[in-house]
Structure formats: C-alpha cells, structure tokens
Amino acid sequence: AFDKNAALRETPAMPAHVRGFEPGPRAVSGDEVFVYLQGFAPHSPAVMAALLSLRRSTRAHIPDLYPDDRAVLGAAGVILEEEVLPIGKIMERSGCVLHHGGVGLASACLSAGLPQVILSNQADHRRSGDFVAREGLGEHCAFSKATTAWIVEATRRAYDDDALRSECRARAAEFASWFGHDPTERVAREACRLIGIDQRSPEVA
Numbered sequence: 473a474f475d476k477n478a479a480l481r482e483t484p485a486m487p488a489h490v491r492g493f494e495p496g497p498r499a500v501s502g503d504e505v506f507v508y509l510q511g512f513a514p515h516s517p518a519v520m521a522a523l524l525s526l527r528r529s530t531r532a533h534i535p536d537l538y539p540d541d542r543a544v545l546g547a548a549g550v551i552l553e554e555e556v557l558p559i560g561k562i563m564e565r566s567g568c569v570l571h572h573g574g575v576g577l578a579s580a581c582l583s584a585g586l587p588q589v590i591l592s593n594q595a596d597h598r599r600s601g602d603f604v605a606r607e608g609l610g611e612h613c614a615f616s617k618a619t620t621a622w623i624v625e626a627t628r629r630a631y632d633d634d635a636l637r638s639e640c641r642a643r644a645a646e647f648a649s650w651f652g653h654d655p656t657e658r659v660a661r662e663a664c665r666l667i668g669i670d671q672r673s674p675e676v677a
Contacts, residue, residue: 473603473650474575474578474579474599474603475586476595476596476599485640486652486655486659487650487651487652487655488575488576488579488614488650488651488652489651489652489654489655489656490508490559490576490577490579490580490651491559491560491564492558492560493559493563494560494562494582494645495580495583495584495642495648495650496583496644496645496648497578497583497584497585497644497645497648498563498564498584498585498586500582502563502564502565502566502567503529503564503565503567504528504529504530504531504565504567505526505528505529505530505531505566505567505568505569505570505627505631506530506531506532506557506562506565506566506568506569506571507523507530507531507532507533507534507550507569507570507571507623507658508513508533508534508556508562508569508570508571508572509532509533509534509571509572509591510534510535510536511572511593511594511615512571512593512602512615513534513591513593513615514534514535514536514537514541515536515537515538515574516615517620518619518620518623519591519618520541520544520545520620520621521556521558521620522551522569522620522623522624523545523548524544524545524548524638525552525620525624526624526627527566528626528627528628528631528655529549530550531550531551531552531553531565531566531636532545532550532551532552532553533552533554533555533556533557534552537599538551559576559577559580561583562577562580562588563580563581563586564673566586567586567587567631567637568586568587568588568610568627569576569581569586569588569590569622570588570589570590570627570630571588571590571591571592571599572591572592572593572597572615573590573591573592573593573597573598573600573612574595574597575596575600577597577603578590578600578601578603579600579647579650579651580595581610582604582609582640582643582644582650583644583647583648583650583651584644584648585637585640585641585643585644586640587609587610587629587630587631587633587640588604588609588610588630589611589612589623589626589627589630590604590605590610590611590612590613591613591614591615591618592612592613592614592615593614593615593616598612598614600615606645608636608639609639609662610630610636610640611626611627611629611630611638611639611644613626616635627645642655651655
C-alpha cells in the first residue's frame with residue numbers, strides 16, 4: 473500500500489518490519505495521545521497551539537523544540553520524551569497517534585488497531601496519510617495546510633470516536649498480515665553478494 477515502486481518490481485517487496493515491534497491488535501487500550509513530529513513541526517505555532525488545546529492526556533517526542541515551547545508544553549501537562557520510545561510502548565499507552573506519517577509507525581498503528589492523525593511533509597508520508605484517510609482509519613492533512621483547529625478536531629475525533637476506534641480494531645489483523653520475518657539478514661546477504669565479499673556473522677561485524 474505504501475510502495476511507490478510497486479509498478480516497477482518484478483518480485484514482491486519484502487514484508488514490513490519495524491524493529492522491536494510485534495504486530496497485531498493490542499490486548500488493552502491506552503489512554504494517551506502520542507505525538508511524534510519532526511522536521512518543521514517543532515517550530516510551528518499551529519502545532520504548538522493545537523497541543524495546548526487538546527485537553528487529552530498527551531505524551532510527545534518532538535525533536536528540536538525551542539526551550540520556551542518545551543517549558544510551555546511541560547507546564548500544560550504534556551509529557552515530553554527526550555528519546556524515541558520503543559514502538560511497542562507507544563502502542564500500549566496510546567488511544568491515538570499524531571505523527572508525520574513515517575511508514576513504519578503508520579503500519580504499526582494500523583496493525584495495532586490505533587486511529588492516527590498524519591501531518592505529512594514529504595512524498596512517502598503523504599502516501600501513508602492518503603491511505604489511512606482513504607480507508608477511514610484516521611485523518612491526513614499536509615503539514616503546510618494544517619491549521620490549529622484542524623489538528624485539534626482531527627485528533628479529538630481519533631481519540632474519542634468509538635466508531636472509528638472500532639473500525640481500526642476490526643481491521644487490525646488484516647494489517648498485521650503485512651508483517652513478516654526480520655528481513656535484515658536477507659538484505660545483508662544480498663548486499664555482500666553484490667559487492668563480492670563474504671558475509672560476516674553479527675558478532676564479527
């Protein structure tokens with residue numbers, strides 16, 4: 473669904489793989505809005521105002537925030553994570569996810585049955601955002617066009633709308649089937665073949 477080169481392939485793409493993530497519906501529902509935004513978003517007044525207006529339990533990883541914005545968000549009760557959280561923890565804690573549309577996180581949310589709101593800022597992120605919106609599993613807007621009101625309304629719907637949450641959960645197993653074996657060993661083997669060297673074991677590499 474997110475493969476922009478699908479028409480050029482002679483064999484199928486490898487299955488999705490997100491390191492440290494076990495695909496499939498969550499056993500329990502979290503109650504946080506998880507925010508992961510990068511690029512221009514940390515310096516966007518519209519994004520900052522939206523986060524202050526959500527009135528929902530919010531945890532965020534937003535690299536390169538201005539110190540003043542960090543202080544304001546912290547004072548408003550937004551839990552700011554300095555490091556990227558393990559994706560399994562995000563799935564466990566969240567009721568919905570607001571992010572920039574990276575295909576790994578988008579796929580994990582689909583597999584876990586989590587509604588998502590995507591603010592895309594580049595082509596591959598627009599592709600995942602378009603898919604999520606088209607399938608009725610969340611909201612998508614180009615970052616450059618997203619207003620504070622749109623972000624707040626879309627995120628509250630993703631968090632509060634029982635019908636949306638039920639639809640995401642109902643289709644989670646479908647998206648879990650996208651995932652497969654860890655492809656990194658296969659990639660390493662093929663790379664070594666192409667450059668004509670013997671593959672080393674992980675302990676030696």
